[in-house]
Amino acid sequence: MSRAENPDPWELPEAQWRAIVDEVGAGNGLDHRDWPGNAAVAVAISVDVDNETLPLSQRVSGPGPLSHAQYGARVGIRRVVDALNRHSVPATFFYPAVSAMLAPERFAEVRAAGHEIGLHGWIHERCGELTPAQELELGTRSIEALTAVTGTRPVGMRTPYWDFTVHTLPIAQQLGLEYDSSLMADDQPYELLRGGEPTGLTEVPVSWIRDDAPYFPDDALGKQALAPHDVLRIWQDEFDGAYAEGGLFTLALHPHVIGHRSRIKVLHDLLAHIAAHSGVWCATHAEIARYATTRRTRPAQ
Template sequence: MENRTSDIEQTAPEDPSAERPWRWPEERWRGLATRVGAGRGTGLHRWPQGVSVAVAISFDVDDETAPFCLDVTSPGYISQAHYGARVGLPRILSALMEYDVPASFFVPAVSMQLNPEGIGDIQAAGHEIGMHGWIHERCGDLSGEEEYALAERSVDVLRRYTGVMPRGMRTPWWDFSGHTLPVARHLDLVYDSSMMADDEPYELLHSGERTGIVEIPVAWIRDDAPYFPDNPADRQVMSPRQVLRIWKDEFDGALAAGGLFQLTLHPHVIGHRSRVLVLRELLSHISDQAGVWFATHEEVARHAGKRIDIPPHHT
């Protein structure tokens, strides 16, 4: 057989000290996999008496922080973000009022300071307001000290503008770092809504230890941003009504199973005419079903906490 080893590019061996995943010791990969874990869940058919499905609708009020966190500062791009506060939010609040739906709004502290009137409208309508970072920063880009400091600054702003202590948070970008769970425990939060280990609520574990924090899980399939990207280079490939079909199927599946239907939306994304129409049709479809419990994320978390025996001081 002809020797063809000369045809193979000869390269120097990699540095054996390089931290490539296949070189990790078990302690490392096992520790990373279990650093933030999924504990006991609520299971199905565990809602208040007579309820067949829980529905938790949420909105991330990113507005200008969406481009700011990407270091994009052109007025043209920022004008897209202005749309959320100027047009999207009022349309959303109108739709929620029409169908008598309570919702949870997760607001970066900078967004809150830029649009205090909108925050007042959210609160006046009886909706929940939760934490969503300082300026929509990625937690993974922060040191532990920075994440703690920004979280405490965010809490101070939220309390100043709403008069209440936030009971839940959603990390910007759903980027949950190794420091995030200790930060949430430090703030004595009831719940988080950034993780994706289940369809139903569950307790977060920290390296196997119970935390008393309920997770209201999210999923990209139940988020408007992937379907309707801001960047024109990320071409929209689905019509709003195709997305409506997916969300209806997700809800119908939750109804059939006796579970939770959670949805994440953004005023600057879902607030456009053809898209808010889809939101209204979805709320109409859900409202037509029997045994639906529309609840805020905090209400779902508190109920779930009782079902999974979280100590009373956390609920």
């Protein structure tokens, strides 16, 4: 590719860099302290059930990496579901369709506990490696697979690897989804814009700060930068900040990551910390998105 086809960023004309930024944008948001029943804060816990699809999506097929991933299906997910049940917290489980097919009994346990099931790709594929047609086909196939086993069509998605491409938003619209949870433009839910125009889709934003994976790397050679109790302090401070603002606290977990003994205690302690506060609305991502959709009052920024 020539430099004319791929110029340096500082060579881009204003119209081009504005178009890049505006391709997918943040529109109408939800004001703070605006939750059902005058709740002081909203809490949305999510679980990305990657398990074996994570190494498979990376073209890794060795028994060692697969066994690490299988820990999530065999052990981790049960500990996560147990923690949520003990503290009576509903959650959204974002499932790659293949994860549900590989461990149908665990999938049934999640459903029996009443948690929401959301889309997380077919086999945790990277959307950026797909053509638009492939991304649409896999999204359609995933919806059909999850609907077949639950009897309920998923209404929201989280892109695998949080890899949201310029094609993802129109595909989500074509699939008839209500919300996404892969982007990070705000702490509050907001409406997604496409080329500056409202889409009707709500973003329930994520953050690497409120995700277990960066703190506990899968790679054996990667450094675990913090002890579990240090991560607990970060998440407690994030919740306390959301509580003081009257905002939304989201948390993204992975069974093969948070499900280990020393780490699941972090989840129990965090949920206990949240429960010690009054005026907390714990909801699924679909409930958060639907409420935000009815309460958009600010003009797009």
